[in-house]
Amino acid sequence: MEFTRFGQKMTCNAGILSLMDDLGKASVRSDRPMIMMGGGNPGQVPEFQEIMRRQLLAICEDPPVFHQLIGGYAPPQGEKTFVEGLAALLQKEQGWDVGPENICLTNGSQTAFFMLFNLFAGILPDGREKKICLPMAPEYIGYADLGLTDGLFVTTRPDIELLDGGLFKYHIDFEKLEVGEDIGAICISRPTNPTGNVVTDAELARLIELAAGRRIPLIIDSAYGLPFPGMIYCEAKPVWNDNLIVCLSLSKLGLPAVRTGIVVARKEVVQAITGMNAIMSLTPNSFGAMLARHLVVNEEIIGLSRDLIQPFYQTKMEKAVAVVREQFAGIPCRIHKPEGAMFLWLWFEGLPITSLELYRLLKENGVLVVSGHYFFPGLDGDWKHKDECIRVTYSQGDEDVRRGLEIIAGVVRRIYNLSGE
Numbered sequence: 001m002e003f004t005r006f007g008q009k010m011t012c013n014a015g016i017l018s019l020m021d022d023l024g025k026a027s028v029r030s031d032r033p034m035i036m037m038g039g040g041n042p043g044q045v046p047e048f049q050e051i052m053r054r055q056l057l058a059i060c061e062d063p064p065v066f067h068q069l070i071g072g073y074a075p076p077q078g079e080k081t082f083v084e085g086l087a088a089l090l091q092k093e094q095g096w097d098v099g100p101e102n103i104c105l106t107n108g109s110q111t112a113f114f115m116l117f118n119l120f121a122g123i124l125p126d127g128r129e130k131k132i133c134l135p136m137a138p139e140y141i142g143y144a145d146l147g148l149t150d151g152l153f154v155t156t157r158p159d160i161e162l163l164d165g166g167l168f169k170y171h172i173d174f175e176k177l178e179v180g181e182d183i184g185a186i187c188i189s190r191p192t193n194p195t196g197n198v199v200t201d202a203e204l205a206r207l208i209e210l211a212a213g214r215r216i217p218l219i220i221d222s223a224y225g226l227p228f229p230g231m232i233y234c235e236a237k238p239v240w241n242d243n244l245i246v247c248l249s250l251s252k253l254g255l256p257a258v259r260t261g262i263v264v265a266r267k268e269v270v271q272a273i274t275g276m277n278a279i280m281s282l283t284p285n286s287f288g289a290m291l292a293r294h295l296v297v298n299e300e301i302i303g304l305s306r307d308l309i310q311p312f313y314q315t316k317m318e319k320a321v322a323v324v325r326e327q328f329a330g331i332p333c334r335i336h337k338p339e340g341a342m343f344l345w346l347w348f349e350g351l352p353i354t355s356l357e358l359y360r361l362l363k364e365n366g367v368l369v370v371s372g373h374y375f376f377p378g379l380d381g382d383w384k385h386k387d388e389c390i391r392v393t394y395s396q397g398d399e400d401v402r403r404g405l406e407i408i409a410g411v412v413r414r415i416y417n418l419s420g421e
Contacts, residue, residue, distance in 0.1 A: 009145070010145075033366065034363075034368055035407070036400075037369050037400075039368075040252075041395065042251065042254050043312065043316065043395035051304075052255070055292075055294060068286070069287065073282060076275070076283045078277075079105065082292070084100045086262070087102065090227070093227065093302050096240045096264070098240065102266065102267060103270065105260060105261065106262075106263060106277065109249045112261040112273070113142070116247075117147055117152060118147065119273075120216070121149075122184075130182060131184065133154055133155070133179055135177055135199075135207060136170060138195055138376055138386075139375060140192070140193045140221065141374045141375055153377045155376070157383065159173045166325065168335075168337065170197050174206060179214055183216060185217045185219055186218045188218075189221035190222060190236070191341040192341070193223070194370070196336060196344070197337070198232055201236060201237050204239065208241075211244075212243050217243055217269070219247065220245070222248055223252055224340055226238035228309075229309045231252060232340040233339055242265075245265040247261065247262065248262040249262065253292070255288055258287045259285065260284070317394055324405055328409050328412075332416070333348050333412070334346075347385070347388055349388060351387070352419035353415060354371075354373065355387050355390050356373055359390065362408060362411055365407050369391060369408070373386045
């Protein structure tokens with residue numbers, strides 16, 4: 001058989017494929033337990049799971065609603081009650097000027113970004129080529145291979161601010177950031193996967209102004225952010241206007257298996273995504289929307305995010321940082337300031353091997369992490385920093401996180417000692 005260019009691109013050794021393959025294989029191994037510190041699977045929040053369990057039971061006990069769950073197609077825009085409830089919630093709680101016509105559901109955020117990136121970037125009818133600008137790298141591993149054309153992304157090295165306590169923070173280098181005529185959209189995640197960085201309100205305001213001046217959309221990936229699930233541990237304001245596309249998700253709220261992405265955008269964009277839904281999958285699945293719609297219609301999702309989800313992850317983050325400071329003493333390791341999401345981004349300055357080689361050694365020692373080099377789509381040129389970082393998640397059980405960090409520290413310490421560093 002011969003695959004097309006599309007087939008070859010979609011079956012290549014992509015970083016996200018490697019990550020998900022590792023997670024799948026590790027989950028079924030029985031010969032040796034693997035500590036899962038690589039993926040973005042949310043932690044188990046018992047109170048949230050109980051809310052969802054009760055809601056699922058209520059659906060199952062109501063025959064008409066149960067039939068709606070499994071026996072009928074939703075509109076290609078997504079389950080109507082959820083969409084209308086979310087529009088009302090965003091109007092009331094956030095003051096966003098949106099209606100149901102500004103919201104579309106997709107089969108997960110990854111699908112939404114595949115649609116959006118290829119909607120705004122690629123080859124235009126007149127032959128011109130457009131790209132997606134990521135204002136700084138590192139950025140989300142899952143973006144890298146979503147383009148139907150090669151070289152879809154351009155990005156810029158960040159400014160690195162060294163902070164007290166072994167921390168550092170990336171900032172957008174606006175002096176070097178270029179948004180030319182070949183850019184079809186700007187995209188940034190907030191908080192950023194993999195680093196936990198939250199671009200400041202001032203930085204976001206500059207990006208909004210820049211995008212408006214170029215008459216291109218600014219896409220904000222808020223899968224971990226505001227207004228829900230609210231996994232942000234610093235000051236940040238959720239924003240929307242009709243030049244912004246805000247992408248939300250039910251995954252990090254605690255529902256990754258239901259694959260429900262949410263696009264909030266101007267009407268023309270929602271119409272385009274709705275049409276793509278119809279062509280690609282007839283309609284997005286209804287399961288997540290129906291399971292969570294009571295949280296939206298009853299306006300509980302914001303408070304639940306603020307009072308349950310955010311404290312759960314902030315506590316886990318603080319525990320993980322304390323373990324790193326304890327176990328990594330004497331190792332040249334800095335932590336990106338953890339301002340959100342569920343990851344620690346560890347920078348081993350002067351690492352004698354690459355982060356990919358470190359990933360392989362850690363895997364042999366029973367810990368799955370993600371090599372940092374995957375998170376720099378569109379960045380030209382060599383930069384040693386890319387090969388000195390790894391992403392680890394602290395969403396799993398506290399004992400597993402502690403044990404995993406202890407193993408990482410032991411392996412990294414041996415690497416430095418063998419090199420004489």
